[in-house]
């Protein structure tokens with residue numbers, strides 16, 4: 001903090017960390033359907049100590065997992081820190097030791113510590129609950145107790161926070177960026193974990209330039225790597241400038257390959273400078289690949305290369321088409337929606353397949369990237385959109401779909417989300433009929449305190 005006692009926005013309001021680990025039975029109003037059994041897991045940054053870096057960025061807080069366990073119409077809540085090597089070392093010393101982005105900002109006590117914050121996504125695959133953050137290995141957590149079990153070593157390096165699970169084969173398809181000897185490099189990896197949890201493939205390739213590659217797209221037979229101009233630069237980081245910055249003159253590149261192909265066969269398609277944190281889904285028909293993505297004109301939350309603040313920008317859903325039979329490497333783009341949004345999701349049984357339904361956190365008031373004040377459902381068959389708008393400054397997390405049964409039609413099920421009640425310093429877990437979002441929640445589980453803003457969530461049935 002500087003002499004003017006400037007409050008870091010990522011340590012204030014509902015960004016501020018919650019430092020207790022609790023177990024609560026939540027008060028339910030309305031109906032939590034008896035068929036909804038399992039848990040909604042959420043994860044986000046929650047710095048264990050006051051950050052060392054006065055310009056602390058939201059992305060660098062220690063991961064905390066929040067579990068909302070649902071059975072027989074009742075909901076209990078449990079939250080636990082992810083005990084990464086960074087968390088353990090700082091816990092031992094009782095203070096923050098790691099800086100923001102550059103290794104030069106770290107306390108000498110961090111030497112030899114592999115770090116990691118495991119704060120971005122929480123994914124269940126092959127019987128393992130994994131807290132993910134793109135700079136490190138997946139980190140295993142106990143499904144029920146949320147005790148930390150440690151890094152999953154078979155990955156032999158960092159893994160995206162956004163792997164895709166193939167609903168037909170059970171494989172987990174993933175990638176990594178910034179791979180190699182030097183940090184902030186253009187090295188990337190393509191990887192596959194089979195349905196039993198065995199890592200069966202990890203192959204390295206070079207991106208057109210070093211960039212933050214947050215997410216990617218996968219279809220039944222293809223994989224797409226979006227390298228968009230939120231660039232990474234060690235040279236910048238070593239000279240006190242931002243390690244990650246917006247550099248639109250580099251253009252946007254998306255590498256396409258067959259899932260069973262060699263990384264040497266990647267074909268790079270192009271479009272104008274833009275940024276995508278999150279695709280909604282991707283699928284293929286014949287020689288064409290389709291990707292519905294939340295597209296920003298300018299990467300939000302990051303500065304320009306000279307360190308000046310970046311422009312404010314909101315995302316909207318667009319469809320990208322890649323014609324594998326065509327001679328052109330241009331990506332065709334068409335708008336799908338006119339509402340600002342983020343955290344787009346589909347019925348997980350339709351990941352990698354043509355989906356009819358999608359849901360996202362929407363921002364009708366244009367309040368900013370994280371404070372989405374509505375939940376939207378888009379039906380590509382009817383072209384209709386439903387919106388449930390929150391009021392009073394309340395904000396929703398990512399909406400997560402759970403089917404009514406394994407054989408229910410696409411979209412027949414529930415949406416769960418966690419909403420910050422701005423006026424009450426508290427949060428609620430809401431349950432909606434997924435195909436009737438506009439009527440509002442059918443059930444609410446009230447938390448006695450708030451859950452800080454976070455990144456992602458997923459439902460696990462058990």
Ligand SMILES: [Fe+2]
Nearest residue numbers: 214277278455
């Ligand atoms: Fe993400």
